[in-house]
Amino acid sequence: MWQGLNTHEVKVTVTNEHGLHARPVTEFVQLANRFQSKVEVVKGDLTVDGKSVAAMLTLGAGPGTVLRIRARGTDAAQAVKKLVALISSSFAQG
Amino acid sequence: MEIKKGIAVSPGVAINQAVVLDAEDYRIPLRHVSPQRIKQEVRRLDQAVTRSRQDLAELRDRARRRLGSETAAIFDFHLALLDDRSLQNKIRKLIRSDSVTAEFAVADVLRGYAKEFLQMPEYLADRVKDVYDIEKRILRHLIGQSREDLARLEEEVVVLAHDLTPSQTANLDRRHVLGLATDAGGRTSHTAIVARALGIPAVVGLNDVTASVNAGDTVIIDGNRGVVIINPDEATIRQHRQYVERIAEFELSLDRLVNLPAITLDGHEVVLLGNIEFPHEAATVIAKGGQGIGLYRTEFLYLGREVEPTEEDHYQAYMQVIHEMQGRPLVIRTLDLGADKYTQERSPVPERNPFLGCRSIRFCFQNLQLFKTQLRAILRASLQGDLAIMFPLITSVMELRQSKMILRDVMEDLEEEGIEVRRDVPVGIMVEVPSAALMCNQLAEEVDFFSIGTNDLIQYTLAVDRANERVAPLFTPAHPAVLRLIKEVIRAGQRHDLGVSLCGEMAGQPEYTLLLIGMGLRTLSVAPPAIPEVKQLVRSMTMEHARRVARTVMAFDNDKQIVSYLRDQSRQVMPEAY
Numbered sequence: 190m191w192q193g194l195n196t197h198e199v200k201v202t203v204t205n206e207h208g209l210h211a212r213p214v215t216e217f218v219q220l221a222n223r224f225q226s227k228v229e230v231v232k233g234d235l236t237v238d239g240k241s242v243a244a245m246l247t248l249g250a251g252p253g254t255v256l257r258i259r260a261r262g263t264d265a266a267q268a269v270k271k272l273v274a275l276i277s278s279s280f281a282q283g
Numbered sequence: 284m285e286i287k288k289g290i291a292v293s294p295g296v297a298i299n300q301a302v303v304l305d306a307e308d309y310r311i312p313l314r315h316v317s318p319q320r321i322k323q324e325v326r327r328l329d330q331a332v333t334r335s336r337q338d339l340a341e342l343r344d345r346a347r348r349r350l351g352s353e354t355a356a357i358f359d360f361h362l363a364l365l366d367d368r369s370l371q372n373k374i375r376k377l378i379r380s381d382s383v384t385a386e387f388a389v390a391d392v393l394r395g396y397a398k399e400f401l402q403m404p405e406y407l408a409d410r411v412k413d414v415y416d417i418e419k420r421i422l423r424h425l426i427g428q429s430r431e432d433l434a435r436l437e438e439e440v441v442v443l444a445h446d447l448t449p450s451q452t453a454n455l456d457r458r459h460v461l462g463l464a465t466d467a468g469g470r471t472s473h474t475a476i477v478a479r480a481l482g483i484p485a486v487v488g489l490n491d492v493t494a495s496v497n498a499g500d501t502v503i504i505d506g507n508r509g510v511v512i513i514n515p516d517e518a519t520i521r522q523h524r525q526y527v528e529r530i531a532e533f534e535l536s537l538d539r540l541v542n543l544p545a546i547t548l549d550g551h552e553v554v555l556l557g558n559i560e561f562p563h564e565a566a567t568v569i570a571k572g573g574q575g576i577g578l579y580r581t582e583f584l585y586l587g588r589e590v591e592p593t594e595e596d597h598y599q600a601y602m603q604v605i606h607e608m609q610g611r612p613l614v615i616r617t618l619d620l621g622a623d624k625y626t627q628e629r630s631p632v633p634e635r636n637p638f639l640g641c642r643s644i645r646f647c648f649q650n651l652q653l654f655k656t657q658l659r660a661i662l663r664a665s666l667q668g669d670l671a672i673m674f675p676l677i678t679s680v681m682e683l684r685q686s687k688m689i690l691r692d693v694m695e696d697l698e699e700e701g702i703e704v705r706r707d708v709p710v711g712i713m714v715e716v717p718s719a720a721l722m723c724n725q726l727a728e729e730v731d732f733f734s735i736g737t738n739d740l741i742q743y744t745l746a747v748d749r750a751n752e753r754v755a756p757l758f759t760p761a762h763p764a765v766l767r768l769i770k771e772v773i774r775a776g777q778r779h780d781l782g783v784s785l786c787g788e789m790a791g792q793p794e795y796t797l798l799l800i801g802m803g804l805r806t807l808s809v810a811p812p813a814i815p816e817v818k819q820l821v822r823s824m825t826m827e828h829a830r831r832v833a834r835t836v837m838a839f840d841n842d843k844q845i846v847s848y849l850r851d852q853s854r855q856v857m858p859e860a861y
Contacts, residue, residue: 211360240368244367249403
């Protein structure tokens with residue numbers, strides 16, 4: 190756990206039909222990589238690098254899973270906001 | 284000096300330095316590197332990743348244009364996985380900490396991920412395939428340099444490989460690759476067919492030859508005797524050089540036959556056609572004195588590529604061949620895929636018994652759009668040359684009717700679009716399953732010609748998988764049961780006044796020429812380099828002798844006796860060939 194002014198963390202529930210499989214994870218990671226901040230995704234006591242497809246896939250986050258999206262850095266607030274929006278929209282933009 | 288025995292599949296002898304290709308499944312041995320080389324290994328990794336990224340971006344863009352963004356997303360995922368920093372860091376770290384090669388580190392890390400994915404819920408377990416795909420792609424760039432350079436070699440070599448893919452063989456630089464030897468394969472494997480087509484000596488089914496040879500070793504590949512000699516001594520080299528010269532002299536004498544007809548001493552004419560796989564081979568058929576193409580295999584359009592060929596891809600390939608043939612006959616066999624990567628990937632579950640499974644015409648019936656795309660292209664080309672259509676693996680009258688109905692549908696579609704086609708384009712079938720041979724009188728009523736495909740006919744009649752080294756010796760055209768089936772088909776053709784040709788490997792094996800002509804065949808379709816030798820035999824025999832041979836053979840009850848009798852008789856006709 191890290192603390193600091195520029196750390197943001199928000200809870201979100203995975204809603205899309207098949208959970209975080211290859212395609213949503215790809216989109217998530219592509220988006221995460223647009224931010225300077227370090228991004229981490231937490232499921233229970235498992236924390237993974239949100240900018241790594243391989244790591245994100247190992248979360249095995251099926252529909253209904255509650256995740257915490259955490260970012261630290263200059264654009265942390267923006268990063269968390271966008272990433273959470275992506276998950277809650279069930280990756281609607283395709 | 285080490286001598287390895289395999290299966291001789293393409294005649295000739297080559298003595299050269301070896302190039303060794305790795306097995307497609309890349310069993311990467313653990314190899315340590317000296318600390319000074321670590322930097323270089325990391326650099327190799329980076330280069331391989333960069334090249335893989337270029338491949339993937341290209342594939343993605345092409346997929347997006349042709350197949351839509353759904354499919355392109357798969358490559359986006361591959362790209363994201365490839366560019367995954369934590370994954371790349373893991374690989375780099377392993378190279379540095381354990382002083383291992385880049386290929387070992389890539390394989391180790393990616394297989395670790397694959398293992399992890401396998402334990403995940405089902406939808407993730409599926410991603411294992413993608414991880415392997417990425418691994419292969421990077422490894423291809425790491426190991427594959429020699430492989431890709433096969434197309435532009437600077438000196439003459441012999442190539443040793445576990446097995447060759449269709450795209451590798453297609454890209455072989457003929458001027459520099461003088462011989463082929465593979466661990467896998469049998470007489471009718473893809474490597475064998477292509478080697479014969481290109482006229483390169485080849486030995487297959489050597490099991491572990493790639494493990495015994497190092498790049499740069501001198502290797503003799505004897506495609507006549509099925510032997511590979513690694514690091515031969517001086518005397519052996521000298522002996523084989525003389526042998527090579529004798530063969531060259533014989534071939535030179537055969538080349539004088541190109542413009543002479545294939546006609547027996549007593550005036551019976553035989554038509555010799557070529558079997559081809561790639562459009563560029565059409566020119567070889569003519570150069571070798573072939574009178575047309577009796578079998579154009581179209582599978583190459585599907586293998587060794589990422590996306591399905593378009594109607595235009597088909598059309599262009601056919602037009603190229605038609606153009607080469609300048610009015611000579613051309614028989615196009617419709618898609619005969621099966622039991623290979625292409626069909627297996629499209630199968631919901633792996634087939635337990637692919638040769639008895641959804642292959643060939645059956646695969647086409649179940650993938651109608653793909654079948655129709657090919658038929659459209661063939662029909663569009665039908666007015667441009669002397670073209671015939673041949674359906675493979677027909678087992679019943681119903682299958683033949685279904686094929687013809689689909690062909691008619693496609694014809695009507697084209698005509699509705701205002702595209703002119705040849706309405707009476709000749710339609711024939713491959714007779715390559717015992718059921719078709721036994722029903723040939725009924726089938727004859729509804730086709731314009733038969734072509735006997737002995738490779739499959741033998742496999743299905745004798746229940747032998749020709750690619751399985753343990754039973755391969757049981758695979759023989761000389762089995763009396765096979766010969767009886769062939770005889771039936773020839774008779775049915777005569778009764779119904781149909782053209783019958785034989786296009787299996789058997790047609791190009793000189794020991795069977797006398798027999799086949801004696802049984803009544805007047806058209807043989809063979810690998811282009813075999814045309815002169817078969818022609819020479821035809822020109823040296825009399826029909827009376829051939830008929831006598833055929834009668835005698837039918838009285839034998841086993842293949843050993845038949846083969847030795849045929850060799851003996853052929854030797855009498857053309858002693859210089861033996």
